[in-house]
Amino acid sequence: MAISQGQQDTEKTTWFQKFTSIDKKAVGAKSPWGxxxxxxxxxxxxxxxxxxxxxxNYVAPHQLPAPTIIVQTIWAMALDGSLWTHTSITxxxxxxxxxxxxxxxxxxxxxxxxxxxxxxxxxxxxxAFRAIPSLAWVPLFILWLGIGEGSKITLIAVxxxxxxxxxxxxxxxxVDRKLIEVGKAxxxxxxxxxxxxxxxxxxPSFFIGLRSGLGLGWMFVVAxxxxxxxxxxxxxxxxxxxxxxxxxxxxxxxLFAILGKITDTILKKFQEKALHWQDTMxxxxxx
Amino acid sequence: xxxxxxxxxxxxxxxxxxKDVTFHAEKGEVxxxxxxxxxxxxxxxxxxxxxxTGYEGxxxxxxxxxxxxxxxxxxxxxxxxxxxxxxxxxxxxFGLEGDKKEKREKAIQLLKQVGLEGxxxxxxxxxSGGMAQRTAIARALVTEPTTLLLDEPFSALDAFTKLQxxxxxxxxxxxxxxxxxxxxxxxxxxxxxxxxIVILKGQPGEVYDNIxxxxxxxRSKSDIELVKMKERILKALELGKEPLxxxx
Numbered sequence: 001m002a003i004s005q006g007q008q009d010t011e012k013t014t015w016f017q018k019f020t021s022i023d024k025k026a027v028g029a030k031s032p033w034g035x036x037x038x039x040x041x042x043x044x045x046x047x048x049x050x051x052x053x054x055x056x057n058y059v060a061p062h063q064l065p066a067p068t069i070i071v072q073t074i075w076a077m078a079l080d081g082s083l084w085t086h087t088s089i090t091x092x093x094x095x096x097x098x099x100x101x102x103x104x105x106x107x108x109x110x111x112x113x114x115x116x117x118x119x120x121x122x123x124x125x126x127x128a129f130r131a132i133p134s135l136a137w138v139p140l141f142i143l144w145l146g147i148g149e150g151s152k153i154t155l156i157a158v159x160x161x162x163x164x165x166x167x168x169x170x171x172x173x174x175v176d177r178k179l180i181e182v183g184k185a186x187x188x189x190x191x192x193x194x195x196x197x198x199x200x201x202x203x204p205s206f207f208i209g210l211r212s213g214l215g216l217g218w219m220f221v222v223a224x225x226x227x228x229x230x231x232x233x234x235x236x237x238x239x240x241x242x243x244x245x246x247x248x249x250x251x252x253x254x255l256f257a258i259l260g261k262i263t264d265t266i267l268k269k270f271q272e273k274a275l276h277w278q279d280t281m282x283x284x285x286x287x
Numbered sequence: 288x289x290x291x292x293x294x295x296x297x298x299x300x301x302x303x304x305x306k307d308v309t310f311h312a313e314k315g316e317v318x319x320x321x322x323x324x325x326x327x328x329x330x331x332x333x334x335x336x337x338x339x340t341g342y343e344g345x346x347x348x349x350x351x352x353x354x355x356x357x358x359x360x361x362x363x364x365x366x367x368x369x370x371x372x373x374x375x376x377x378x379x380x381f382g383l384e385g386d387k388k389e390k391r392e393k394a395i396q397l398l399k400q401v402g403l404e405g406x407x408x409x410x411x412x413x414x415s416g417g418m419a420q421r422t423a424i425a426r427a428l429v430t431e432p433t434t435l436l437l438d439e440p441f442s443a444l445d446a447f448t449k450l451q452x453x454x455x456x457x458x459x460x461x462x463x464x465x466x467x468x469x470x471x472x473x474x475x476x477x478x479x480x481x482x483x484i485v486i487l488k489g490q491p492g493e494v495y496d497n498i499x500x501x502x503x504x505x506r507s508k509s510d511i512e513l514v515k516m517k518e519r520i521l522k523a524l525e526l527g528k529e530p531l532x533x534x535x
Contacts, residue, residue, distance in 0.1 A: 178364070178366065178368050179368060179370060181338060181364075181368075182362075182364075182368050182370075182381075184338060184356060185336060185337075185338060185356055185360075185362045185382075186356070186381070186382035186430075187356045187357075187358065196370075196381075197370065200370070200372045201370075201372075203372075276410075277371050277372045277373075277410045277411075277412065278371065278412070279371065279412040
């Protein structure tokens, strides 16, 4: 008996060793598929639990429809073409708002970051504006610019502006004085200093600003489209609510998640490309 | 190119850092500015470089008064101060102007001389401290400055790298013959590299001694004459109360 137990034990350990050694191999090889599998684990589990809960009436299906229903809803929208009109108009608004907000932030941010006189002149006022919750502008923008695209894009631009602005001024002001001194030792003019040292040195924080600005852009497009729109993913939210169709609401939420992730990934790729020289690249990408 | 520092004083918000510093370097001479920390060695060097213009007194480069950054001067700092977004090669020709192809050729030539052949396309984050400092030395030399200013160039390096780079610097000096001013707190380094050692002492820092070393280079570190000189310098920095007789 004792002997057989011992045999069993050894069998167990070998099986266990095999298992762990395979595991180690997978980790050691660092195959991209292994990593993707790991990051997909939780979402897949969540979807399965959700599907089962909805199927077996643990939650009321008319409150929380099953994922398969949601996929069907999105599929139906794709077939009748409304999916494309809604996503494209939302993307268009985010893109334009992001563009204008970033442009304004780059111009103002670099002036304020560069010249201390400009900082004392502009910065307090800009900070005061920042203290206003951006959604408080909505009624005013609608009064001024009407319910059309103008007010929506302006609102998104306002949201994008602040993080980009803050990161540009911060980035410029924290450029290593020692590197600037190298440029000065070679007799570079102010313009050359900006172009050859200050600009590249503040690029990392510019990208951080762009990415958080884009996040805010997505937030504000929802606000803008909730307020009054006849198209767009935000409109779908209101539409679903009014028609008591939670499937439409959740579809819209999921589309927001997908689009937000895709656009952020695109920016991240640009960031990686532009900042490959950075020593702390991997650390800063932790988020 | 000859270099004259005449009665240079510098104070920072009322506190005098260096006072009436005077010394002279002949063309091709290697001067060591030696002193304990806080005596204003680097302050003097920054005044010479033109990066700091808030000093009193006169600095003459080749007989002409100079108070701004000057193309004839090359500077090497304690840290390599490379642009992290540029490759080694691009860092080396950072200070050059003109045709890109020519710039590259010059830079490649210098990288060979500092022993970094094959590392042209590395980024600073991939370099060791010694390699980074070699790159910085190449960057300073590529503009062919007639005077090279070095601010504790090897003090952040490990002992072996330091010895290697000191020899490399002597080689480079042999091929370019620039006038050099080396700020250092390492007596052995000063004795190994310099033709003249200017000792700064006190607060505010003043020239305490100016020693000419006639021993030809390369020098042995255990040379009797140099060991005696080292004792003299140690005494000057720690114990001496009255200025010693000048040899110069």
